[in-house]
Amino acid sequence: xxxxxxFVFDSDTASERVGEHEFELTLTDxxxxxxxxxxxxxxxxxxxQALCNDVPHPDLLSASAHFLRPGSPGPAxxxxxxARIGRRTSTGAATLLRDNREIVRVLAxxxxxxxxxxxxxxxxxxxxxxxxxxxVDAFEAFTHPRPPISQRTEARMADVPGFWRGKPGGASATxxxxxxxxxxxxxxxxxxxxxDSAAPIVFDLGIxxxxxxxxxxxxxxxxxxxxxxxxxxxxxxxxxxHEEDFEIWDSTGALVAQSRQLAIVST
Amino acid sequence: xxxxxxFVFDSDTASERVGEHEFELTLTDxxxxxxxxxxxxxxxxxxxQALCNDVPHPDLLSASAHFLRPGSPGPAxxxxxxARIGRRTSTGAATLLRDNREIVRVLAxxxxxxxxxxxxxxxxxxxxxxxxxxxVDAFEAFTHPRPPISQRTEARMADVPGFWRGKPGGASATxxxxxxxxxxxxxxxxxxxxxDSAAPIVFDLGIxxxxxxxxxxxxxxxxxxxxxxxxxxxxxxxxxxHEEDFEIWDSTGALVAQSRQLAIVST
Numbered sequence: 001x002x003x004x005x006x007f008v009f010d011s012d013t014a015s016e017r018v019g020e021h022e023f024e025l026t027l028t029d030x031x032x033x034x035x036x037x038x039x040x041x042x043x044x045x046x047x048x049q050a051l052c053n054d055v056p057h058p059d060l061l062s063a064s065a066h067f068l069r070p071g072s073p074g075p076a077x078x079x080x081x082x083a084r085i086g087r088r089t090s091t092g093a094a095t096l097l098r099d100n101r102e103i104v105r106v107l108a109x110x111x112x113x114x115x116x117x118x119x120x121x122x123x124x125x126x127x128x129x130x131x132x133x134x135x136v137d138a139f140e141a142f143t144h145p146r147p148p149i150s151q152r153t154e155a156r157m158a159d160v161p162g163f164w165r166g167k168p169g170g171a172s173a174t175x176x177x178x179x180x181x182x183x184x185x186x187x188x189x190x191x192x193x194x195x196d197s198a199a200p201i202v203f204d205l206g207i208x209x210x211x212x213x214x215x216x217x218x219x220x221x222x223x224x225x226x227x228x229x230x231x232x233x234x235x236x237x238x239x240x241x242h243e244e245d246f247e248i249w250d251s252t253g254a255l256v257a258q259s260r261q262l263a264i265v266s267t
Numbered sequence: 268x269x270x271x272x273x274f275v276f277d278s279d280t281a282s283e284r285v286g287e288h289e290f291e292l293t294l295t296d297x298x299x300x301x302x303x304x305x306x307x308x309x310x311x312x313x314x315x316q317a318l319c320n321d322v323p324h325p326d327l328l329s330a331s332a333h334f335l336r337p338g339s340p341g342p343a344x345x346x347x348x349x350a351r352i353g354r355r356t357s358t359g360a361a362t363l364l365r366d367n368r369e370i371v372r373v374l375a376x377x378x379x380x381x382x383x384x385x386x387x388x389x390x391x392x393x394x395x396x397x398x399x400x401x402x403v404d405a406f407e408a409f410t411h412p413r414p415p416i417s418q419r420t421e422a423r424m425a426d427v428p429g430f431w432r433g434k435p436g437g438a439s440a441t442x443x444x445x446x447x448x449x450x451x452x453x454x455x456x457x458x459x460x461x462x463d464s465a466a467p468i469v470f471d472l473g474i475x476x477x478x479x480x481x482x483x484x485x486x487x488x489x490x491x492x493x494x495x496x497x498x499x500x501x502x503x504x505x506x507x508x509h510e511e512d513f514e515i516w517d518s519t520g521a522l523v524a525q526s527r528q529l530a531i532v533s534t
Contacts, residue, residue: 061480061508062333062480062481064331064374064481064483066350066358066374066375066376068350068358083335083362083372084335084336086335088531089480091333091335093360093372095350102350105360105374107331107333107481108333109333109480109481113506116507116508117506117507118506118507118508118531118532119474119504119507120505120506121439121472121504122502123439123502123503124502124503172388172390205386213328213329213356214329214331214374214376214483216331216481216483216527218481218508218510218529220505220508221505235389235391236390236391236487236525237386237387237388237389238389238487238488238522239380239383239384239385239387239488240383240384240386241383241385241487243485243525255505258510258527260483260485260525260527262328262329264355265385267386
């Protein structure tokens with residue numbers, strides 16, 4: 001039998017409760033980015049996994065993270081705090097620390113997406129991608145050295161953006177398929193990781209690096225198993241700050257996550 | 268001489284420090300919505316004004332708020348907590364309480380937008396609105412009773428959405444000019460209020476009410492004085508939850524704020 005414990009996402013985000021609202025974990029080096037820092041989506045997911053223990057609702061609905069310092073592999077501590085437990089939603093805060101220095105602060109609201117009902121009206125459409133098996137394996141086409149984080153996911157693209165082959169092409173948006181490399185199907189907290197798991201599209205403007213200041217993700221539905229279609233857009237790079245909007249659509253064509261992050265470029 | 272103390276936004280969001288990280292204020296009834304609750308943007312702005320006292324950077328850059336309970340006029344308390352003071356940014360948390368019950372939790376990052384430099388590439392355009400003097404005075408065209416919050420701003424529209432006259436027209440987006448009614452020019456914290464100050468565009472789908480769960484606003488530039496052009500969009504109403512994206516462009520045609528909120532409709 002396969003359980004989530006067999007997947008690297010679950011083992012690496014799991015923490016041990018050591019106090020009423022205190023958890024310990026080891027951030028592994030499997031989520032390191034090409035600049036040597038620990039991926040923000042992994043830090044966020046670790047906070048959310050800890051916070052799950054404190055709230056009765058099963059599904060992440062909305063999480064906001066402010067990133068304070070670069071993360072790094074090693075022992076870490078997460079403190080949590082419940083703001084409110086309500087009938088329909090519950091909200092808590094989490095702070096992840098390394099060596100007693102705050103790395104990220106998170107606010108998150110949980111709900112039961114299985115009981116959500118109410119009107120639906122959708123204007124947008126999933127990315128118009130060929131089927132995954134007709135796409136390019138993104139990392140086979142990648143000409144840079146592959147950082148550990150890139151081995152956590154598989155990605156398929158109709159065509160890779162220019163920077164992917166070392167020639168920034170000026171694109172402001174890109175679309176691709178993604179799934180966890182070890183077969184772990186997505187759930188809301190995996191989605192919260194995935195929205196920060198791709199190389200920023202501002203790289204296609206020749207920007208060499210980008211550090212997230214704030215990231216908010218909203219989960220719109222429990223995702224169906226299988227490939228997820230992503231759409232990433234940056235429309236406003238202003239004085240070195242840029243937003244990045246990220247949509248994830250599941251294999252049934254439903255929007256399952258929307259995120260926006262504000263980041264600052266390094267030059 | 269006119270100072271900000273002469274403006275209702277400043278007097279009504281001001282709090283008095285009563286402890287190292289504790290502030291008291293009175294939430295006034297001037298920001299009450301049509302359902303009798305206190306506007307979320309006003310609550311957020313009050314938290315941000317308090318937090319300003321704790322951080323050295325002059326400008327709000329990014330704020331995330333999780334709304335826990337409806338706000339109401341009366342005495343309130345704000346507790347603050349500094350997460351990190353850095354060279355380029357500082358981040359803190361604030362919680363607003365009424366009768367010792369948490370109403371909203373906020374994380375916010377501040378910077379000095381006056382010294383921001385770095386590359387700029389903008390894809391979007393300001394709303395294509397006629398000049399304010401050629402537009403309709405939105406509230407003169409409003410056929411519902413006007414709640415107090417609607418008297419805090421002036422708005423001009425090329426055409427009012429259907430629900431404004433009692434006939435929902437199914438629009439998913441709208442554009443309008445806005446400014447504070449008493450002549451207070453916008454600054455980053457006023458922008459954080461304004462992104463939550465308009466009637467939700469889902470009302471044009473016949474939705475009778477909507478409560479914000481989470482709102483994040485990013486300030487992209489210090490706004491120039493004068494009218495501000497707004498664009499509001501809701502593309503995804505799913506099982507009773509919807510996002511609302513809000514852009515504010517200043518009188519020079521620059522994008523000055525971007526926000527997204529996740530809200531739940533009442534039926």
